Amino acid sequence: MRKFAHATVFAVGVAAVSAVAAVDAHAAGISPSLQSFGASRALSAYELSVNGLAVEPAVLAALDHSGQRLAEAAYGMPLSSYAGSTLVSNRLALDAAANADIGSRFTNHAGAQQPFLSAVNAPFLDLANGGRYGGATFLAAPNLRLRLGASINSERLDHFHFDAAAPTGNLALMYDASQTRALLGGASLDVSGALGLDLTAISADRSGVPLGVANAAVIAPKAATNALGMAAHLDIGSGWVTTATFSEGLTQLDQRGGLGGSLREQSYGFAIAKHGVFGDDTLGLSLSRPAPSMAGGFSSLIGSGDAPPPLVVSQVAGLSGARAPETDIQVGYVTNFLNGAVALQTNAAFQTNYQGQPGATSVALLSRAKIKF
Numbered sequence: 001m002r003k004f005a006h007a008t009v010f011a012v013g014v015a016a017v018s019a020v021a022a023v024d025a026h027a028a029g030i031s032p033s034l035q036s037f038g039a040s041r042a043l044s045a046y047e048l049s050v051n052g053l054a055v056e057p058a059v060l061a062a063l064d065h066s067g068q069r070l071a072e073a074a075y076g077m078p079l080s081s082y083a084g085s086t087l088v089s090n091r092l093a094l095d096a097a098a099n100a101d102i103g104s105r106f107t108n109h110a111g112a113q114q115p116f117l118s119a120v121n122a123p124f125l126d127l128a129n130g131g132r133y134g135g136a137t138f139l140a141a142p143n144l145r146l147r148l149g150a151s152i153n154s155e156r157l158d159h160f161h162f163d164a165a166a167p168t169g170n171l172a173l174m175y176d177a178s179q180t181r182a183l184l185g186g187a188s189l190d191v192s193g194a195l196g197l198d199l200t201a202i203s204a205d206r207s208g209v210p211l212g213v214a215n216a217a218v219i220a221p222k223a224a225t226n227a228l229g230m231a232a233h234l235d236i237g238s239g240w241v242t243t244a245t246f247s248e249g250l251t252q253l254d255q256r257g258g259l260g261g262s263l264r265e266q267s268y269g270f271a272i273a274k275h276g277v278f279g280d281d282t283l284g285l286s287l288s289r290p291a292p293s294m295a296g297g298f299s300s301l302i303g304s305g306d307a308p309p310p311l312v313v314s315q316v317a318g319l320s321g322a323r324a325p326e327t328d329i330q331v332g333y334v335t336n337f338l339n340g341a342v343a344l345q346t347n348a349a350f351q352t353n354y355q356g357q358p359g360a361t362s363v364a365l366l367s368r369a370k371i372k373f
Contacts, residue, residue: 033145033188034137036108037095038085040339085137095149097133102126102151106186107198107231112241112275115284115332117347117366120271122200123290124227124249128182129153135184143190153180155208178208194236200229222254239275249291265291281335288328292356324353343370 032039083097083105097105103126104114114120128151135149155178182204189197204225227249234242247267266289273284330349336342346367354362 031139031142031145033109034091034093034139035085035087037093037105037135037137037147038083038097039108091139093137095133095135095137095147099130100133102128102130102133102149102184106147106149106184107188107200109188109196109233113280113282113334113336115273115282115334115345115347116271116286116330117332117349120243120269120286120288121198121231121233121245122186122202122229122247123245123267123269123288123294124202124204124225124229124247125184125200126294127180127202127204127206127225128184131180145188147184147186147188149184151180151182151184153178155179178206180204180206194234196233198229198231198233200231202227220253223251225249225251239277241273241275243269243271243273245269247291251293263293265293267291267294277333279335280337281333284330284332286328286330286332288330289325290328292326324356324358326354326356327352341371344368 081099083095083100085093085095087093101114103122106125106128107121108114128149131151131153133149133151135147138146138148140146182202184200184202186198186200188199191197202225206223206225208221209219227247229245229247231243231245233244236242245268249263249265249267251263251265253261253263269286269288271284271286271288273282275282277283328349328351330347332345332347334343334345337344344367347365349362349364351362351364352360354360
């Protein structure tokens, strides 16, 4: 019932902004931010990691040759990642994406590159990464942009054939391993030519445990997250941009299996980036306090080979409040060649109180390249 309510809200929202846009279809000029969701830019870390799947060996063992596509996706072979915008009027654009980094694109300003592995403006929006996305961008005023969208990310395995001779294990339980549905909304206000403010919101429901992360964390079978985010970005000239952000989320975890309860968490961040260091590139430094139960950050990317979509997990220490706040310092560099046909990215990170463990530290380095044919 809830998914139908979400779909109804989304449809009404799109119809409303379409009607308003039709009234003012002859307004002069089209802001570049109207199509910034689908702007051509360097691929993000999520898109470089294909679709985020890290399939468990037990599943791979049971897939026959028709499952080779899934195996290749999990271990580095490219899947298509798409994001685009279609103008309906000079105030309204329809957005669509598949296997894309929704978190960074939703708050993207005129196609600016994102050098970090985790979202800076609104980390909870990463819950909508991957899968299929549809939405709209509406220019309510020359300096005010509104976005509304919905995404669904499903890991159904029913379009693959399983090898009858392979051990079955608990594959029946993984037939419909995980599904995440999310509604997203946002408003971006350009206060001046240098200062901008963002307000974002997300309501996400996840059912099932994503493939490849069952042994990485204690994850509740179901979770519902509602979060708000606020960010301010200041252009200080010569390609330098600073961003400060605050987010708060409330997650209701499934009551089964002793993993139930509610988590209210906050996330802080500050970043500074330089666009155009050597050409079509960006260099950035960020300092952040992520939400304690968000998985899929820098270190999990290193550990699994492909980053699972960030998700809210239930850990006993997290519910008891005994976790120490983690602090992440990250340096990132991303560049494009041949109009985006070649993308290179390098990131280094230092984390204190890693995964909430007091005194634990983590150092990680990642370099990646992707060529689009």
